[in-house]
Amino acid sequence: MKIFVPPIKSQGIKTKLVEWISSNVNELDYDRWVEPFMGTGVVAFNIRPKKALLCDSNPHIINFYNALKNKEITSRIVKNHLITEGEKLLQSEGAHYYELRNRFNEEGNPLDFLFLSRSCFNGMMRFNKKGGFNVPFCKKPNRFAQALMTKITNQVENIYQIIQSGDYEFKNQDFKQTLDEITSTDLVYSDPPYIGRHVDYFDSWSEEEEIFLKNGLYNSEAKFLLSTWLSNKYRVNNYIFDVWGDCFLTTKEHFYHVGGKETNRNAVYEALLSNIELPDSISTGEMKSRIEAEVSLLTEAPTDNIIPKQLTLAFEE
Numbered sequence: 001m002k003i004f005v006p007p008i009k010s011q012g013i014k015t016k017l018v019e020w021i022s023s024n025v026n027e028l029d030y031d032r033w034v035e036p037f038m039g040t041g042v043v044a045f046n047i048r049p050k051k052a053l054l055c056d057s058n059p060h061i062i063n064f065y066n067a068l069k070n071k072e073i074t075s076r077i078v079k080n081h082l083i084t085e086g087e088k089l090l091q092s093e094g095a096h097y098y099e100l101r102n103r104f105n106e107e108g109n110p111l112d113f114l115f116l117s118r119s120c121f122n123g124m125m126r127f128n129k130k131g132g133f134n135v136p137f138c139k140k141p142n143r144f145a146q147a148l149m150t151k152i153t154n155q156v157e158n159i160y161q162i163i164q165s166g167d168y169e170f171k172n173q174d175f176k177q178t179l180d181e182i183t184s185t186d187l188v189y190s191d192p193p194y195i196g197r198h199v200d201y202f203d204s205w206s207e208e209e210e211i212f213l214k215n216g217l218y219n220s221e222a223k224f225l226l227s228t229w230l231s232n233k234y235r236v237n238n239y240i241f242d243v244w245g246d247c248f249l250t251t252k253e254h255f256y257h258v259g260g261k262e263t264n265r266n267a268v269y270e271a272l273l274s275n276i277e278l279p280d281s282i283s284t285g286e287m288k289s290r291i292e293a294e295v296s297l298l299t300e301a302p303t304d305n306i307i308p309k310q311l312t313l314a315f316e317e
């Protein structure tokens with residue numbers, strides 16, 4: 001599967017899990033694909049449904065995609081912006097990043113949002129208590145060299161083509177509003193923030209919201225899938241059993257790197273929860289038994305593998 005990477009970056013981006021998510025939904029029938037938490041949009045843009053409602057509480061994400069949809073932003077306009085602002089970045093030895101960031105925080109231009117997303121530290125998206133973008137510069141004044149500008153321009157063009165080929169609606173709204181708009185023939189892919197993990201102006205999450213989401217999804221009578229994590233090096237995500245206890249779940253082991261070194265690989269078991277059976281899914285109750293019996297947390301090929309050491313450590317804590 002060729003993966004189309006969107007031009008806007010964010011720390012929660014599901015690029016590496018898109019193929020897996022896609023393999024779990026491609027046999028399902030639905031009229032409309034709905035995401036209450038679209039983030040970068042990488043999941044929808046690669047599943048490529050004919051009709052989609054993509055929402056987020058972050059207005060800058062939605063403004064960017066609406067501008068692309070309405071042709072106020074094109075790949076050519078993006079290229080010119082990156083050339084102009086990239087040149088100023090180089091001339092000012094990086095100081096221009098902070099001028100542009102101030103300008104963005106006053107005016108909210110989607111082209112500046114893209115520029116910041118691609119020149120900030122680690123491609124992070126973070127906003128302070130007043131809603132201002134506050135990620136520092138990546139410290140590479142020559143950031144926008146030809147190769148990167150071509151890459152970003154192509155990403156913009158690819159996503160533009162995908163949006164134009166379907167009936168896509170982008171809305172800046174809270175997930176509670178999106179829940180109200182779901183109908184029973186929709187397929188909902190939900191990727192909420194992790195509870196307590198990441199707190200900023202547009203992106204925080206509580207147990208009450210998790211419960212509200214669960215009830216809203218069930219009441220909508222639509223099929224839904226929800227991304228979360230089952231366990232990491234230190235602990236098990238008990239919300240899966242406490243809040244989503246009557247769901248099916250399928251899992252995948254995923255590695256992320258700390259500091260880019262191969263030796264610093266941390267494993268996390270990603271989970272997809274659903275109100276319908278998915279290929280390889282088991283009930284959350286069955287998963288709980290597996291954890292208690294210390295057998296594999298991978299649902300795809302049930303084995304008697306001993307539970308990974310990091311989980312044994314977590315239970316001892």
Ligand SMILES: C[S@@+](CC[C@H](N)C(=O)[O-])C[C@H]1O[C@@H](n2cnc3c(N)ncnc32)[C@H](O)[C@@H]1O
Pocket residue numbers: 010012013014015036037038039040041042043055056057058173174175176191192193194202203204
């Ligand atoms: C984990 S990210 C989604 C990542 C996305 N699936 C991707 O691959 O890029 C969660 C998103 O939820 C949004 N969000 C946080 N709280 C929200 C709320 N109350 N209503 C709607 N969206 C919210 C954040 O702005 C963020 O973009």
